[in-house]
Amino acid sequence: xVTGPALRAHVREAGLAYLLLAPSLVFLxxxxxxxxxxxxxxxxxDVMLGSDKIFFLGLENYQRLWTDALFWKSLANTAFYTLVxxxxxxxxxxxxxxxxxxxxxxxxxxxxxFFYPVMIPSVAAGMVWVFLYAPGxxxxxxxxxxxxxxKLEWLYDSNTAMIxxxxxxIWKYSGYFMLILLAALQMIPSDLHEAARLDGVSAWNRxxxxxxxxxxxxxxxxxxxxxxxxxxxxxxxxxxxxxGPADATNVLTFYIYQNGFQYQDIGYASTxxxxxxxxxxxxxxxxxxVFGRRVHYLGR
Amino acid sequence: xxxxxxxxxxxxxxxxxTVHGVDLAVADREFMVLVGPSGCGxxxxxxxxxxxxxxxxxxxxxxxxDVTHAEPQKRDIAMxxxxxxxxxxxxxxRNMAFGLLKTSKLPKAEIDRRIGEAAEILHxxxxxxxxxxxxxxxxxxxxxxxxALVRQPKVFLxxxxxxxxxxxxxxxxxxxxKRLHKELGLTVIYVTHDQIEAMTLGTRVAILSEGxxxxxxxxxxxxxxxxxxxxxxxxxxxxxSLLRCALRPNGAGSVVHHPRFDxxxxxxxxxAEPGDILLGVRPxxxxxxxxxxxxxxxxxxxxxxxxxxxALAEIRMGDDRLMARTPVMQAPDVxxxxxxxxxxxxxxxFDAATGRALARL
Numbered sequence: 001x002v003t004g005p006a007l008r009a010h011v012r013e014a015g016l017a018y019l020l021l022a023p024s025l026v027f028l029x030x031x032x033x034x035x036x037x038x039x040x041x042x043x044x045x046d047v048m049l050g051s052d053k054i055f056f057l058g059l060e061n062y063q064r065l066w067t068d069a070l071f072w073k074s075l076a077n078t079a080f081y082t083l084v085x086x087x088x089x090x091x092x093x094x095x096x097x098x099x100x101x102x103x104x105x106x107x108x109x110x111x112x113x114f115f116y117p118v119m120i121p122s123v124a125a126g127m128v129w130v131f132l133y134a135p136g137x138x139x140x141x142x143x144x145x146x147x148x149x150x151k152l153e154w155l156y157d158s159n160t161a162m163i164x165x166x167x168x169x170i171w172k173y174s175g176y177f178m179l180i181l182l183a184a185l186q187m188i189p190s191d192l193h194e195a196a197r198l199d200g201v202s203a204w205n206r207x208x209x210x211x212x213x214x215x216x217x218x219x220x221x222x223x224x225x226x227x228x229x230x231x232x233x234x235x236x237x238x239x240x241x242x243x244g245p246a247d248a249t250n251v252l253t254f255y256i257y258q259n260g261f262q263y264q265d266i267g268y269a270s271t272x273x274x275x276x277x278x279x280x281x282x283x284x285x286x287x288x289x290v291f292g293r294r295v296h297y298l299g300r
Numbered sequence: 301x302x303x304x305x306x307x308x309x310x311x312x313x314x315x316x317x318t319v320h321g322v323d324l325a326v327a328d329r330e331f332m333v334l335v336g337p338s339g340c341g342x343x344x345x346x347x348x349x350x351x352x353x354x355x356x357x358x359x360x361x362x363x364x365x366d367v368t369h370a371e372p373q374k375r376d377i378a379m380x381x382x383x384x385x386x387x388x389x390x391x392x393x394r395n396m397a398f399g400l401l402k403t404s405k406l407p408k409a410e411i412d413r414r415i416g417e418a419a420e421i422l423h424x425x426x427x428x429x430x431x432x433x434x435x436x437x438x439x440x441x442x443x444x445x446x447x448a449l450v451r452q453p454k455v456f457l458x459x460x461x462x463x464x465x466x467x468x469x470x471x472x473x474x475x476x477x478k479r480l481h482k483e484l485g486l487t488v489i490y491v492t493h494d495q496i497e498a499m500t501l502g503t504r505v506a507i508l509s510e511g512x513x514x515x516x517x518x519x520x521x522x523x524x525x526x527x528x529x530x531x532x533x534x535x536x537x538x539x540x541s542l543l544r545c546a547l548r549p550n551g552a553g554s555v556v557h558h559p560r561f562d563x564x565x566x567x568x569x570x571x572a573e574p575g576d577i578l579l580g581v582r583p584x585x586x587x588x589x590x591x592x593x594x595x596x597x598x599x600x601x602x603x604x605x606x607x608x609x610x611a612l613a614e615i616r617m618g619d620d621r622l623m624a625r626t627p628v629m630q631a632p633d634v635x636x637x638x639x640x641x642x643x644x645x646x647x648x649x650f651d652a653a654t655g656r657a658l659a660r661l
Contacts, residue, residue, distance in 0.1 A: 189383060189385065191381045191383055191385035192385050192387060194350075194352050194372075194379075194381070194385065195379070195381060195385040195387075195447075196387075196398075196399070197352070197372050197373065198350060198351075198352070198372045198373065198377065198378065198379050199373070199378075199398065199399025199402070199403060199447075199451065200372075200373030200399065200402075200403040201398070201399060201402045201403060202402070205402045209387075209398070209402070210387060213389045214388070214389065296388070296389040
């Protein structure tokens with residue numbers, strides 16, 4: 001039992017801790033937890049943007065999901081975008097990081113160069129890529145023509161629009177992931193690679209059996225961060241395609257925006273937002289189950 | 301047969317030379333120790349033999365084959381690192397098997413057999429399923445040696461393998477390495493900064509300083525007949541004392557003149573002309589006597605150190621200081637005046653300008 005002066009000291013210390021935490025707690029409550037609670041509450045009601053009238057609907061909004069083909073399409077689009085973009089971006093980032101993890105001249109320049117896309121605001125980047133993908137005068141089609149390949153409609157074709165956004169996202173994410181992975185690579189003692197080289201282990205086998213296991217905690221972190229970023233994709237879709245053509249790039253966040261702010265159906269938008277939260281939570285749990293156990297923490 | 305020959309091997313980093321034309325031949329089954337202070341180029345030399353550093357100039361032959369520019373894996377060598385360089389996510393068994401599994405077409409049974417054999421020799425059979433973080437420093441060291449053994453390479457390279465171990469374990473592992481070398485007939489190149497390790501392990505020892513090879517020879521050879529003042533003071537603990545003297549030819553011999561004494565050296569010397577020399581005296585070549593008895597010279601005891609059965613005394617003679625070793629019961633008091641005599645048959649003379657040993661003819 002803590003009593004007397006010790007108890008008073010304990011209370012004083014705890015009081016100070018809560019005082020320091022208070023500003024963050026207030027902001028978290030106001031801008032994170034309260035909106036979540038509100039959106040759960042909204043999802044059981046018929047709420048229109050700008051109207052005071054609220055009608056209780058029970059599970060009607062959730063039942064509507066089952067028959068809403070566009071919801072399923074946007075969910076599939078989000079899943080496709082995430083499952084292609086994140087592994088590809090991480091693979092590119094890993095290869096870049098391995099290539100840039102050397103003491104050769106000019107490495108600082110290349111590292112900065114590959115990180116540069118991360119610093120471009122996403123709306124600006126989106127505008128640039130709209131130009132790059134332009135079917136008539138876009139440089140990408142010019143480049144394809146140089147190699148005798150057929151020109152593509154890119155953002156204007158429902159078969160290629162999502163791929164186009166994915167390519168751009170890989171370009172944007174790779175530099176960010178590369179920087180994190182590079183920091184992890186530089187933590188690997190060089191003599192481990194030297195020992196393997198002396199043993200005659202090929203560069204590929206060293207990557208698979210030494211590098212990747214040793215940076216697995218960072219890889220795991222990058223996968224989670226990547227998932228959290230990618231399901232929130234909204235800006236590129238908004239700037240580049242507005243969800244089109246024919247909803248080929250309509251992802252959940254964009255569909256939520258359409259329902260909430262274009263059709264002013266806040267109740268249904270909240271329902272979609274809750275589903276998105278569950279979807280991401282499920283995905284991260286899955287990743288944790290599959291990869292979490294394989295992560296090797298050095299020195300443990 | 302596994303002979304390693306370095307012919308004028310040099311290394312420069314960005315035009316700055318760090319190893320200067322090292323010539324060294326390591327015979328089959330020899331335990332060659334490269335020793336020197338930090339930054340002398342011994343590790344760089346070893347890494348050039350391993351193929352982890354490019355050789356800037358010169359040639360490297362292993363078993364008569366020119367491997368100067370060969371990839372490390374084409375040299376048929378194995379290396380044990382100072383940090384052990386064990387793969388932390390693999391068990392001891394897997395650490396030893398990894399290279400074989402990924403590079404050779406050996407059947408699993410043969411790999412098992414080799415690992416079992418190496419584990420038995422190194423007494424680590426019970427540790428094979430453990431990962432490095434569950435092993436002590438000495439056990440990790442054994443696994444690292446095991447990983448080299450199972451490869452059955454022509455040459456074993458060791459880069460300061462004992463320096464991360466505590467003193468007691470170091471002595472023990474030294475004995476183990478010696479046993480392994482003898483029992484298995486290994487050809488070893490071993491780098492250390494510790495002269496005791498060099499003296500106790502090496503069949504021959506190569507001493508480096510500032511990227512240059514100073515002397516190569518059997519340990520006692522280096523101790524008894526150092527080629528220059530660097531070797532003389534590097535080998536032996538406490539180090540050899542060097543007294544600045546003048547050499548004067550005198551009849552059939554020479555007179556060594558020190559401000560505190562004159563002594564006659566019988567026989568001819570490599571150099572006859574008078575000049576400055578350094579007289580090299582090891583602590584055990586000094587005999588201390590009570591001040592009233594006749595002696596070669598006199599000095600004052602500055603400091604004594606008891607090291608068990610013996611004592612070390614630092615004696616001041618004018619501007620010079622020298623170390624003497626005496627039985628602990630005869631250790632003089634600090635501040636006492638003592639008589640000194642040198643074993644003139646064993647002391648060495650060095651040219652004061654070049655530091656080179658003057659041969660006695």
